[in-house]
Amino acid sequence: MAHVVTCFVRERGEVLLTRRSDAVGTYRGRWAGVSGYVEGDPDDAEADARRELREETGLTDDRIDLVRAGEPLAVDDEAGSFTVHPFLFESDTREVTPNEELAAVEWTDPTAIRDRETVPRLWETWRRVGPTVDDVESDRTHGSAWISARALEALRDAAAEADADDWDAVAATARDLRTARPGMAAIANRIDRVVADAIRASDGAAPDPDAVVDRAIDALGAALAADEEAAATAVRRLRDADATAIATLSRSGTVREAIDRLGPARLLVAESRPEREGVDVAERAVDATDAAVTLTTEAALPTALDRYDVDAALVGADSVFPDGGVVNKTGTRVLALAARSLGAPVYVVASRDKVRPSGAEVSDREAPDERSPADLVYDGDRDVSVHAPTFEVTPGELIDGIATEAGLLSGADVRAVAEEHAENAGWT
Template structure:
């Protein structure tokens, strides 16, 4: 039996499908992931996957970030017997230079493969590596904007699978609840899932189609928020590039910083220390970057070397206060003391419907017999932070109005279940 690796490349919620040439030895003219034979150990096929991606698409390994390897998928038909080893990469580029083995390439929502003539069990191979409620709940590496898009993808894929199998609305609603509740501290995740269920008719097909649109809208909102923030931070009054301080890891903040050229100060962001990775990434891109211990943030702000601070947000509450990685409150209060503006750059979907705050507990152990206080998130007061979204600066009235809309969208669950949990 032949062992084959199939690599799915993901970019902005879409995956790359390739059409095999009419002269391919197997499955000519069919759509597939980037595939090829495993040359060495089938249990260690990542090098094979990266090689096939480079040879077939011209995309180098440096542009690929491993997301997940899936359980093998068995294929037996007239073309032969194959064990397919699926793998999912996040891809930093959509520029494809196809080899002569490919007749066409296209970036599509994964559900599009269900309407195409594909190699056998391509959808099953994708599902083996695609996001699920479990992977969404387990992600402690990425920011809430990233995780919320993965949740929408998981909802989209499950809705597509249920539509294909003529599955029930109840099963889909249960998946939506699991996704919505997977990370209680991530308001944007619940907001985006709730919106899909509130706006779609009560069928898996309708949810699938609405989730496809929601993935694209979510990515676009984060990009636009980054552009709005970059415009505010672009330069100082004297025309020089602003020096910016940031804390923790936020995909939207990273997009903002990519649009700026000035020096960056990065707080270490303990616990977790993800600020170190942020600083290393900026330095690798040739940026002037300085890593700052969390305890030195207030001291740095007092030196006058920082023109503005920019942070992400896990939630913006109806009163305008902002929840983010612990340390944000201290940064915001110290910056206010020194007259340094603080911008929380975030999609509007992170406005919470209520005042409920779920700070979570960091992994922090003290000596035996010593109690610890280690929240993972804290809350910066509204007067110390300016909220910047895809619609520009969000004032207090706009925050309250948005919170009311999000409360109304959360009512889909009550409308489906009723007070007794049944329709």
């Protein structure tokens, strides 16, 4: 049985589909991912996946990041017997250079696979690497903007597979997604908007799952645009304030976008102990900007802000409370307090979908009970307990502004957004 790779490349929620040319030996004219034979050890098929991407599309390792290798699946038909090794890569570009094996290429939503003549079991191959509820629940690497986009994709794919009269299955997936990460408001808000809009369009009856597919696709595009516009708002505010030395922490895609656009002269990054996501932020800033980048610890932030004459602090948010308080990675409060003591403003960059719905109980105004692995803090053999919460609440009085796609929000603006989200959440 031959081993082959099938690579899906995703950029801004769409994947690269290719139509096989007459130069290939099998499945001519059919749509596929980027595919090819495994020439080495099937257990190291990633090397073959990257080679095929270079040869067929010109996408090199510096433009793509591996998201997932899926479980192989067997394909048997008249063309032969194959073990397919699925891969999903994230790309920072849509510029590809097809070789002679590809008759056409197209960036499109993955659900388009279901309506095309494809190589065998291509949709199932996608589903082995596409986002799931479990991915949303377990991702401890990315920020909430990224994870909420994956939640929309998971809802889209579940709805695409549902029968026309199987609304209950779609609703169950939506409920699982909206509660998968209670501390990340954007996930529930974006799922709620998709489902509530579909229900409203069906006059309160159970919607057709296809309506959820369409709205999830639209919501994904809107979410990506909102995060970019929120970053643009933050950049405008920082430029108006003549801020050229910026401090941040943790790993927020929206903050990274703002930093790339701003191009500060200096960037101070707290490493975000104990998992040290800030290291990646610092390295990416070196590659993407001309800033002088300094990495520090949260404990050293007060002296570092003073030493490097930081003009402003910019952080992301997993949630924004109706009263303006912010849930973000632990260390945010230290940064905000240190900046406040030096007279440097603190800005949060977050889309409006990160505002929690109004009406939350007092107990909900706390950080989610998520913790970093204890052995990253202490791996000895003594009876030592570890306190390593992943998130914390920074009070609204320490925040100077929340930069969103709708501009810099005031307290009244935040409360109005919270009420809008509460109305959408009523579908449950």
